[in-house]
Amino acid sequence: MRLVPVLAFATLLSGCLFDKEPEVVRLSGETMGTTFNITAIGENLDEDALASAVQETLAEVNAKMSNWDPNSEVSTFSAATGTDPMSVSAEFAQVITAANEVHEKSGGIFDVTLGPLIELWGFGPRTPEDPVPSDAEIEAALSGVGQNRLLTLDVKAGTLAKSEPGVGINLSAIAKGYGIDAVAERLREAGIEDYLVEIGGDLVTKGQNDKGEIWRIGIEKPQAVAQTPQLIVSVGDLGMASSGDYKNFFEQDGVRYSHIIDPTTGRPITHRTTSVTVLAENAMMADAWATAMLALGQEKGLELAEKHELAVYFISRDVTGGEEAYITVHSSAFKDAIGTN
Structure with missing residues (x-):
């Protein structure tokens, strides 16, 4: 199941040119149950x-995080039935460390052990006849x-243990962002300093686009069908992720149930x-925080964003306006x- 739907998309606007016309390589494909798009800019690519x-990096990420x-x-x-500490890779430990940070700062609203509730509420497979879970x-x-x-x-020992x-x-809700960062790291190792890496709508940017400008990114209006930008922003050397509740939900007896579940209540x-x-x-932290902030909602989320100096943009339904x-x-x-927009 994907907790973070596709919401952000790149729009490259015209502007001043590089001193020398840059080479541009664009790569695309499928990974992690979604698509990826990469734009790399440089010389002698x-x-x-x-x-x-890129394919090698994505395969490595999937082998650890999928x-x-x-x-x-x-x-x-997850399949292990014992509770003794298990050796984990440095990459896996890095993701769990980041997840622990967001879990703590969000008051437990971000949680990578949410699986039992995801299954209970039927995100995956469910039919309209499946009953809403009981208390x-x-x-x-x-x-x-x-x-x-x-x-x-235990980061020093390189182990992870489960208590049950x-x-x-x-x-x-975090691995896609990690994968984006991993691909970006491979581009930097290849000497590329201007790029955009996007997987499933989340992304990271570096440097400038092929017009010599900071990358310009569109935040999608929350509509189930059309892709229309709500806001276009300049994103320089940052990760960006969006999370929404309008593409993955079910309705039963006139009640709408979002796929975003609050782990403190056990309910959507x-x-x-x-x-x-x-x-x-980076994209990993943007990915995790986008999920946490959507679960919190605008009121609680904005308060937490100000407390931790997080860059967050909320779109909420106006019940009085249609x-x-x-x-x-x-x-x-x-x-x-x-930046300036």
Whole structure:
């Protein structure tokens, strides 16, 4: 299951040219159940070598972080029935460390052990006839959620332990961002200083586009069908991720149930915030915080964003203005991060 739907898309606007016309390599394909698009700008670029490096990097990320691959590192850990510490790769430990940071700062609203609740609410497979979970079922599922008490990471020893045998990890709200950063790192190793790496709508930028400008990115209006920009921003050397509740939900008996589940209540969110975009130092942190902020909603999320100086843009439904009327609010750090628009 994907917790973060496609919301952001790049729009490259014209402007001043480089002193010398740059070479541009554009790569695209599929990964992590979605698509990727990469634009690399430089001199003497070897497109075949870059394509090979990107595919190799994405394969390595999936081998560690994919919940869909039963042989991946995260799947192997989740399937283990023991509670003894298990050796984990440095990359896996890096992602869990970041997840722990967001979990703590968000008051537990971001949680990689959310799997029992995801399954209970039917995100995956479900049919319209499936009943809404009972209070007792929710309470039972909540007993298997809570990464701060269920997971113990020892970075120095390179181990991760679960306190109960059935504990699993779902990285779908952070692994995509990690994959973006991993690809960006490979581009930098190849000497490329101007690029955009996008996977499933989340992205990271570096330097300038082929017109000699800071990358310009469109934040999508929260509509289920059309892709229309709500806001276009300048994004320089930052990760960017969006999360929304309007493309993945179900309705039953006149009630709309979002796929974004609050791990503190065990239930889908009910507030009016429908889309959140986060800018961060890398795509991994932007990815995780976008999910956390959407779960929190505008009121609580904005308060937390100001506290931790997070760059966040909220789009909420305006119940007084019709079906497609929205209210937008952003944190102070978001205004500082987007540059001149």
